[in-house]
Amino acid sequence: MLRTALCELAGVRFPIVQTGMGYVSGPGLTAATAAAGGLGILAGATLTLDETREAIRAVRERTDAPFGVNLRGDAPDVLERGELLVREGVRVASFALAPPERVIRRLKEAGLVVVPSVGARRHAEKVAAWGVDAVIAQGGEGGGHTGAVPTSILVPQVVDAVDVPVIAAGGFRDGRGLVAALAQGAVGVAMGTRFLLTSDCAVPDAVKAEYLRRGVDGTVVTSVLDGVPQRVLRTELVERLLRERAPRRAVRSVRSARGFHRASGISWSAMVREGLAMRRGHGLGWSQVLMAANTPMMLRASMVEGRVDAGTLASGQVAGVIEDLPSCEELIEGIVAEAEAVLTRLAGYGGSAGNE
Numbered sequence: 333m334l335r336t337a338l339c340e341l342a343g344v345r346f347p348i349v350q351t352g353m354g355y356v357s358g359p360g361l362t363a364a365t366a367a368a369g370g371l372g373i374l375a376g377a378t379l380t381l382d383e384t385r386e387a388i389r390a391v392r393e394r395t396d397a398p399f400g401v402n403l404r405g406d407a408p409d410v411l412e413r414g415e416l417l418v419r420e421g422v423r424v425a426s427f428a429l430a431p432p433e434r435v436i437r438r439l440k441e442a443g444l445v446v447v448p449s450v451g452a453r454r455h456a457e458k459v460a461a462w463g464v465d466a467v468i469a470q471g472g473e474g475g476g477h478t479g480a481v482p483t484s485i486l487v488p489q490v491v492d493a494v495d496v497p498v499i500a501a502g503g504f505r506d507g508r509g510l511v512a513a514l515a516q517g518a519v520g521v522a523m524g525t526r527f528l529l530t531s532d533c534a535v536p537d538a539v540k541a542e543y544l545r546r547g548v549d550g551t552v553v554t555s556v557l558d559g560v561p562q563r564v565l566r567t568e569l570v571e572r573l574l575r576e577r578a579p580r581r582a583v584r585s586v587r588s589a590r591g592f593h594r595a596s597g598i599s600w601s602a603m604v605r606e607g608l609a610m611r612r613g614h615g616l617g618w619s620q621v622l623m624a625a626n627t628p629m630m631l632r633a634s635m636v637e638g639r640v641d642a643g644t645l646a647s648g649q650v651a652g653v654i655e656d657l658p659s660c661e662e663l664i665e666g667i668v669a670e671a672e673a674v675l676t677r678l679a680g681y682g683g684s685a686g687n688e
Contacts (some may be wrong), residue, residue, distance in 0.1 A: 333672050334510075337497040338371070341445050342424055342463055345369035346668055347520025348510070349468070349499055350527040350660070352402025352426055353476070354378040354628075354645070355635035357434060357527075357536055359387050363394035364532035364660035369668075372660075373400040373426050375561060377507040381409065388420045397678060400424030405448065406430035411438065418442040426468070428477065430455065433462045440465070449501070451479025451486070453493045460494040464542050467494065468522045471502030474527050475648035477562045478502070478553065484516075491517035507670025511678075518607040525648040532660045536638030540657060542567070548652030557644060558627045569630075598656040 336595065338347040350357065350365040352373035365372030375393060376384040378646045380598040391399055403413050414435050417425050425439050427448040439446050440463060441478050449468040450456045456467050469490040471483025478555045479486070483502035500513035501522035528535060529543055546565060555565045564570055627644070634643025658666065 333675055336514070336519040338466065338499060341497065342371045342400070344371045346419050346664060347499075347514075348664055349373065349501075349520060349522035349524050351468075351501065351524040352376070352400070352428075353524050353528060355631050356524075356533060357402070358534055359390035359394065361527060361530070361533045361660070362399050363391045363397075364395035364530075364573060365525060365527065365664070366391070366399040367395040368659075368661040368664040369397075370660070370664050371398070371424065373402050373424070376401045376413065377404040377407070377428065378631070381413060384413065385416060385420065388416075388422060398423035400426050400445075400447070402426045403427065403431070405429035405435075410642060411435055414439050417444060426588040430459045430462075430464075436462050436464055447499070450490065452481065453486075456490045456494050456498075458524075460496050464496060466497040466499060466519070467538075468499045468501050469518075470522070471500075472553070472683045473649045475551075475563050475651075476680070477560055480561075487518055488514065503648060503650050505654060507667045507672070508674055509687050510667055510671045511674045523650075524646075525651050526654060526663065527660065529651070529654050529657055530660050530663055535635050538638050539634055539640060539645065542640050543651045545646060545657065546647075548649055548650050550652055551647050551649055557630070563647060565647045565651070567640055569641060570644060614679060622662035 334346060336347045339345065339362065346369045348370040350361065350370055350372045352375040354375050354506050354641055355378050357373060359374065362372035362374040374387055379387060380642060388401065401417055401422050403410060403425065406429050407413065408562050410431050414425065416514040422444065424447060430448040436446050445465045447466045448459050448464055449466060449470055450459065451470055456469065467490065469487050470478060471486045472478055472480050472629050479500040483500060487498060487500045499520050499522050500516065500518035504513065504521040504523050505526045527533065529540055542565065548568055552566050552570065554560050554574060563568045630644040633639045634645050
């Protein structure tokens with residue numbers, strides 16, 4: 333009942349995607365999702381090339397089910413990272429930002445399924461023309477970097493605009509949402525916050541508790557973190573950043589850049605190249621590029637170290653209606669069971685109408 337084009341493309345049992353969240357979607361969460369029949373996506377954007385290789389192999393040690401790896405489309409070494417996926421036999425390459433056309437072409441030639449995320453119809457049309465296999469259309473309710481168009485408007489708009497399968501994202505957590513996405517023409521749903529709030533996710537318990545105590549008004553979309561709009565929880569740190577003047581945020585960014593340099597081992601020249609790429613890709617000013625140095629360290633502080641006071645917590649609005657921490661298997665089984673029950677009920681309505 334729930335087998336869609338997404339299942340055929342990715343080789344999975346159910347049309348449910350766990351998105352590649354930096355410092356969140358590690359081997360354990362990715363493998364648990366894949367083993368449960370969904371498409372688990374390993375977060376590679378916050379890993380070095382060697383760390384990505386080891387993480388891919390760690391997923392393989394846990395499951396033989398297909399999975400994907402998320403990369404930054406604007407990373408200076410994106411082609412090299414793509415070649416790693418080819419060598420390691422990864423099934424799906426996902427991108428938060430569309431990679432250059434030559435990268436898409438190379439990955440498709442090697443047999444990978446290429447799935448970038450988009451937040452606007454024009455972006456979907458652009459990457460579809462480049463030959464991607466599917467797109468994830470994320471509405472404004474989604475967490476992290478996000479657009480302004482609500483999911484209920486964006487998804488059918490993208491479905492009507494492109495000839496490739498569309499996966500809906502932004503505000504999904506259960507079987508009712510999956511059926512709604514299918515009704516709008518999507519081939520499945522992608523979820524980030526819902527998978528973060530599972531027992532298989534390695535994010536510290538204190539951080540998960542911060543999400544669970546929030547209401548639907550507990551998030552905010554802001555550009556003060558890295559110059560690009562992203563939805564995060566309204567923590568004390570975020571509220572303070574929203575009040576700070578630009579010069580003070582710039583000083584904070586310099587400190588964060590130094591910390592990221594020490595923690596990651598990435599050279600200053602590589603960081604400058606990435607900054608230049610972001611400036612070109614997003615039209616950021618130099619002060620905003622400097623601010624972007626905050627993001628990796630703030631994410632790591634919260635998602636790895638559990639320091640809610642020093643880190644940012646990317647979150648979809650759906651966090652406000654999530655109250656439990658199931659395993660990935662329990663989550664996916666529950667979504668599928670509810671979706672099938674809803675479809676059966678709707679089919680009954682059709683039959684009743686026809687007999688009247």
